[in-house]
Amino acid sequence: MYISLTGLKPKGFFSYLRFWLLAIPSFRQAQTAPGILHSQVKKVHEYQCTITAWESRELMLNFMRSGAHLKAMKAFYQIATGPTYGYESETIPSWEEAYALLTEKGKMH
Numbered sequence: 001m002y003i004s005l006t007g008l009k010p011k012g013f014f015s016y017l018r019f020w021l022l023a024i025p026s027f028r029q030a031q032t033a034p035g036i037l038h039s040q041v042k043k044v045h046e047y048q049c050t051i052t053a054w055e056s057r058e059l060m061l062n063f064m065r066s067g068a069h070l071k072a073m074k075a076f077y078q079i080a081t082g083p084t085y086g087y088e089s090e091t092i093p094s095w096e097e098a099y100a101l102l103t104e105k106g107k108m109h
Helices: 013-032 057-064 067-079 095-105
Strands: 002-010 036-044 047-054 083-088
Touching (some): 002 013, 002 057, 002 095, 036 095, 047 057, 047 095, 057 067, 057 083
16 A cells, blocks of 8 residues: 655644645545545644555545645645655554654655
């Protein structure tokens, strides 16, 4: 399965509001997207983090490039910063493992 991890931090008060206006529909889209196996969101330290697990990387990319998530991605650099990391795995990481992977291996945006 393909694991996708994100840790996003809004850039300010107005960005925080816009972030949530985009993040909530995007997370709802993920919960019903073809190929989704697991989706969770949680604030960890200063980041709004997600753990999603997918049947394949291809199905995750299809989700990422469509609907509410695509709209959120187009606004991302204006409103937030943070790391992302994706990898193949047999298990879904705990929040502690996910945050460690984000900080050690994540690509900062």
